[in-house]
Amino acid sequence: MQQPQREIRAVHTASTVTVYQAYAPEIGGPAARAGRFPAAWKRDRMTWIKPSFLWMMYRCGWATKEGQETVLAVEIDREGFEWALRNACLSSYQPGVHPDRATWQRELRRSPTRVQWDPERDLHLQPLPYRSLQLGLAGEAARRYADEWTVAIRDVTPLAHEIHALVRDDDLDSARGLLPREEPYPAAEGLLSSLQP
Template identity: 80%
Template sequence: MEEPQRGIRAAYSDSTITVYQAYRPEIGQPAAREGRFPAAWKRDRMTWIKPSFLWMMYRCGWGTKAGQETVLAVEIGRDGFEWALRHACLSGYVRGVHPDRATWQRQLKRAPTRAQWDPERDLRLQPLPYRSLQLGLSGEAVRRYADEWTVSIRDVTPLAHEIHALVSGGDLDSAARLLPQERPYPLGDEDLAHRLGAQRPGSPDDSRPIGVAETAG
């Protein structure tokens, strides 16, 4: 099946979905140990969650970048994730989604969640011709994420290092077998899919965000 230009791909169950973040060890290790973010984790700033494991690997350099040495798999309730989607505004103005740029700017200021589409990555972290979602959470969304949605937190840094070692050694087949099993996440609401700029296979790529950075945290 042809990949949609923009679609949510994730590991999920009937009740939860896994998203990824990377932190310095002083934050990431206590979070994984306690299953909750520690007091040092700042709730007053935007935090980005990524359903795509390989996009997280691209962002954190397989857990080697400074301040991103501990890679976390955060399992959250699907109800919470879908609340974040419903309350999201695209991080860039899109013709056909927003009536005009001024309306988009007002929506962006009010929204507790920011949706951004970035090129998905392959095992060598090269860009693929389709995009995956990341969500920036702020204000109410951050509090809900930490206090209500989070079911479990796992340290997957060893997995990241193991896959990276296989890729570096040229054993892509073995590396691929270790990847989390991600699949298209259902967006049954057509209006929500439109507001997020999501696409289904075969849809024309006519809603590319304008001026969206691809390096959100």
């Protein structure tokens, strides 16, 4: 069955959604141990969250890139996740969605959340023909993410290394078996309508 071009695929429960981020160990370690982001986590900066594990692996190079050696699985409240989507705008101007560039720029200034759709990745981190959500959180959204929406934080760096080792050994079936089970997210009707170029 063909994948929709743009769809949120994530590990989710009735009340939570799991997203991924990668940090230097001095941020990632304390966050995983405490189950919440430490005071050193900058709440006034934009932070990008990704429901796709493999897109995160592409971004952090299987937890090898400098400053991204610790991969966190952050379980957040579904209500918070959907608030972020409802208050989002696309991170780039799209003629089919926005009446003009000035309107998009006004939206961008007002919105605490940005949506970007990037090519999903396979186990070799090559692009696939469909896209995955990236959500940029700034201002109120970043603060709420860190201090209200976060339910649990786990360090999944060992899992990233284990899957990467299997991929290097060309044992793709075993690697695939360890991937988090990401399923289409049941977004309420209309939630993504203004976020689909």
